[in-house]
Amino acid sequence: MFALLLAIAVLFFPAWCLPAHGRSSILFESNTNVQAALVAIKAVDAKKVYVKNGRKILAAEERLGQGIIIDPSGIILTNTHILGMAKHILVTLDSKEILEASFLYSGTDDFSFLKITAPKPLRAIPWTDFARIAPGDPVIAFNNKQHVLGGTISRLIQEKSSDRIEFLELDVNLEHGDSGGPILDEQGCLLGLIMARRESNEHKSLAISSAMIRQSYLHHNGSVLVGEESPPPQELPLLPEQPERSEQK
Numbered sequence: 246m247f248a249l250l251l252a253i254a255v256l257f258f259p260a261w262c263l264p265a266h267g268r269s270s271i272l273f274e275s276n277t278n279v280q281a282a283l284v285a286i287k288a289v290d291a292k293k294v295y296v297k298n299g300r301k302i303l304a305a306e307e308r309l310g311q312g313i314i315i316d317p318s319g320i321i322l323t324n325t326h327i328l329g330m331a332k333h334i335l336v337t338l339d340s341k342e343i344l345e346a347s348f349l350y351s352g353t354d355d356f357s358f359l360k361i362t363a364p365k366p367l368r369a370i371p372w373t374d375f376a377r378i379a380p381g382d383p384v385i386a387f388n389n390k391q392h393v394l395g396g397t398i399s400r401l402i403q404e405k406s407s408d409r410i411e412f413l414e415l416d417v418n419l420e421h422g423d424s425g426g427p428i429l430d431e432q433g434c435l436l437g438l439i440m441a442r443r444e445s446n447e448h449k450s451l452a453i454s455s456a457m458i459r460q461s462y463l464h465h466n467g468s469v470l471v472g473e474e475s476p477p478p479q480e481l482p483l484l485p486e487q488p489e490r491s492e493q494k
Contacts, residue, residue: 279433280391281339281368284312286323286346286359286425288331305332311389311425312336312359313435315462317366321359322438322458323425325351336361352461354411354453355440370427373434375410375456384415384436385429389422398436399449409460413437413452428452
């Protein structure tokens, strides 16, 4: 009976992070709830004249990546480097429906928000509680093929001017094209946005913390996010080996 009630809760209230005793069997047995909130993104630039093999051709550059639905109204989170100066941004939903997205704004780090108009409310990934996060915690990532990758948090990288967690260093083996995908905790709540892999270690990756992203969204949007009761007052780029920020161990 308890399992049935949990399943009903997930179906009708996907924004809620489930308690630990129900999270694994409901959210990650089939990954259906998470995958429904993942999208594929194609950013298409305006056509330009290129010279190839001595010939001039008119073509548009394209970049591919992932995105995460963070609000049922159609707000999508992705990396800014995927979008570039795109003239058209195409979003493919889990249902395979393709919609054109409008650009909302970019954050100070490598994240941006898009908006699509969907025919019905979409499933969104809820936000994690960063007060519970510590190095060594397990994480779950989805690559560009929507395969589940496991790993752990190796470091929490803080802003110099505050205690806010800015980046997560992860022991997760990511590949080209995984940009814009989610890093989740065991409850299926959003920990971060895949940003980069370490140049010197292919098994180390960086993610922008969802605490940074959520604060930026609330600052610009001023509305209640999924999972909040009220608002508080084509390739992975290679990054330098050591960000100049303090860290927690």
